[in-house]
Amino acid sequence: MATVYVCESVTLDEDELKERFVRSSGPGGQNVNKVSTAVELRFDVGSPALPGEVRVRLLRIAGKRVNEEGVLVIRAERFRTQERNREDARERLFELIREACVVPKRRVKTKPTRASKERRLDSKTRRSSVKRLRTGKPDLG
Incomplete structure (x- = not known):
């Protein structure tokens, strides 16, 4: 054997x-x-x-x-x-x-940085204004 x-x-x-x-x-x-x-x-x-x-x-x-x-x-x-x-x-x-x-590595949770949160919100605002312009409604803000 x-x-x-x-x-x-x-x-x-x-x-x-x-x-x-x-x-x-x-x-x-x-x-x-x-x-x-x-x-x-x-x-x-x-x-x-x-x-x-x-x-x-x-x-x-x-x-x-x-x-x-x-x-x-x-x-x-x-x-x-x-x-x-x-x-x-x-x-x-x-x-x-x-x-x-092979033992998989544990994922370590991380928090997004303040700068990355701000970049995300800025891009959302820009995208929102582009879509608002398409509808023909004027920008109120």
Whole structure:
């Protein structure tokens, strides 16, 4: 049983990755109807190898690729050979997990400066006067 290092907080066992080879709709020439070169890689997001906060971020990032059982499905059919599609699928999975390992920075609330408020109000006043001129009503102010 081999383990795969993904990021500092995640290492996966090879047994957790389920691969299925299916017929590809992509390139393959005469082989496309005979050989199952596309790879369907399945990974259970409920795996104990994933820390809780990484799991939550992975579910959000993966979106529709996670089915109702909580299994992340990645289909790779970009290449003509099983091996290259297999590597592609694994790399895409690892990249998703690496992205989920990154803790997003908290947004720091800031207040607009007095000058920016004044600029905003000046532009609103100018725009308002332009529109008032279009109606034909004279400027009362």
